[in-house]
Amino acid sequence: MTVPSLSLIPDFDLTTRNTLALGARSRLGVLITAPEMVPTLLSEAAADGFALRILGGGSNVVLAPDFDGVTAMIAIMGRRVVETGAEGTLVDVAAGENWNELVGWTVEQGLGGIENLAGIPGTVGAAPVQNIGAYGVEVADVIETVTVFDRDELRERVFAKDECAFAYRDSLFKREAGRFVVLSLQLRLPAVWVPNVSFAGLSELGEGAEVTPRAVMERVLALRGSKLPDWRVTPNAGSFFQNPIVGAADAQALLAEFPTAPNFLQADGRLKLSAGWLIEKSGLKGFRLGPVGMSERHALVLVNYGGAVAGDVAALADHVKRTVRERFGVQLAEEPVFL
Ligand SMILES: Cc1cc2nc3c(=O)[nH]c(=O)nc-3n(C[C@H](O)[C@H](O)[C@H](O)COP(=O)(O)OP(=O)(O)OC[C@H]3O[C@@H](n4cnc5c(N)ncnc54)[C@H](O)[C@@H]3O)c2cc1C
Incomplete structure (x- = not known):
């Protein structure tokens, strides 16, 4: 079997390779089309002292504007x-x-x-x-x-x-x-x-x-x-926050104050709350900060209205987390990975 050779593309533009459409470039980009290419890539990146990160369809990432390393896009088919x-x-x-x-x-x-x-x-x-x-x-x-x-x-x-x-x-x-x-x-x-x-x-x-x-x-x-807003029309990464899972005592205190809060009992006795509900009831559905906002259609979806970079996303995510924490005492965590 012949192993496809690595073809490293310099100054690789990833703006169309992430569903949030964040402006993002990588010093080098490479398409991985066969499993055998992975060890070769690793040894070459290590020899040249390059950091290496893995990207799939880019639908669950917040990409940094400039990555000083190799972005390997996984395209192994079959x-x-x-x-x-x-x-x-x-x-x-x-x-x-x-x-x-x-x-x-x-x-x-x-x-x-x-x-x-x-x-x-x-x-x-x-x-x-x-x-x-x-x-x-x-x-x-x-x-x-x-x-x-x-x-x-x-x-x-x-x-x-x-x-x-x-x-x-x-x-x-x-x-x-x-x-x-x-x-x-x-x-x-x-x-x-x-x-x-x-x-x-x-x-x-x-x-x-x-x-x-x-x-x-x-x-x-x-x-x-x-x-859900279509990411091809309004760029987004789906649910931006995980549904928080809280201990039974905290959940009971919250439910005593907000009896209509949706909650789902977990096997370990804790309760999963709805991040979308918490964000909406914090008044943030449709809230905008610079080029990004929480969707008017779905409070859990963070959208890019055009020209955003990772810093804009991080600023809005911090604002949402702080507002929800102050209102409900619940800590939200992002679902997408900051790469
Ligand atoms: C509109 C929309 C709706 C969504 N709905 C849902 C949903 O209902 N449920 C849900 O769970 N998710 C949902 N997501 C999130 C996302 O689609 C999933 O997490 C998906 O699996 C990400 O795939 P990806 O190839 O785009 O990964 P990427 O975004 O490219 O990568 C995500 C993470 O996985 C790592 N990674 C990617 N490929 C590999 C690999 N081959 N080996 C090792 N690491 C790898 C990356 O390094 C990164 O850390 C949604 C996203 C969008 C945009």
Whole structure:
């Protein structure tokens, strides 16, 4: 097998490669189209003393205006059904594939399991990093293994699902930021599909035989389209803050004062609150600061109205966090990664 050679592009413009459309350049950019290119890139970057960061579709990042290093964009393609049997269907998919296209491809084959995650932008390789989730499903629910290149141990490794430390918007790959380059995923889709339609907006689909993965996917796409501003029109990174999870005592105090605050009991007894509700009730829905603002359509979505850079985003994020903390005593945390 021949390994594609590294083609480093100087002064690489990333403004159209992040969904917030932040002005951003990298000293060098490189497209990674084969797993074998990763160790070569690492040794060349180390030899030249360059910092190296990994980028997928740029839909969950706040990029610095000038990165003095190499930005490696993961574009390793390929997807196939490995086996189908009583244990379900095993699908192998490379990190550079588009997540939403993967969902459509599985649904076309009548395979259920990830239809609730339709419409999430970005690459397959980034999906386990923050354990993407929507409409009651997380990617961790279907992950069998994650194959990575470990930058500390300089070797390829395969993590089984229970070694990935998956949690709400969290994983080993996020906690040890920068250490692992995700190369591919193996997903186990169930042999007997049961629709997950418990989430508001999906329940009217019912649970009868007429409900198909396609019907759920289409409903999810319609719901997302009706709620979220389109990042191609109004650049954004989806939910900008994680839903905060607070201890039972703090939650009870908050609920005594604000009984209508949405809350969801977690397995460990803590309560997950709605970051969007907290921001809206802090009067920040539609609030603007310079070229950025919290969307008028969805309080949780930070949007770029044009010409913003990372500093503008950070200033608004700080303002939102401070205002919510002062009003509700709750600390919000950003969902996108500042790179
Ligand atoms: C409109 C909109 C809606 C969204 N809705 C949702 C949603 O419903 N649920 C949800 O969970 N998220 C959502 N997101 C966030 C985002 O789409 C996901 O987090 C997605 O998985 C990011 O993929 P990406 O390829 O764009 O990653 P990037 O933004 O490029 O990178 C994100 C992080 O992952 C790292 N990374 C990327 N690829 C790799 C790799 N191959 N190996 C190692 N590290 C890697 C990067 O270094 C960075 O730290 C939404 C975003 C937008 C813009």
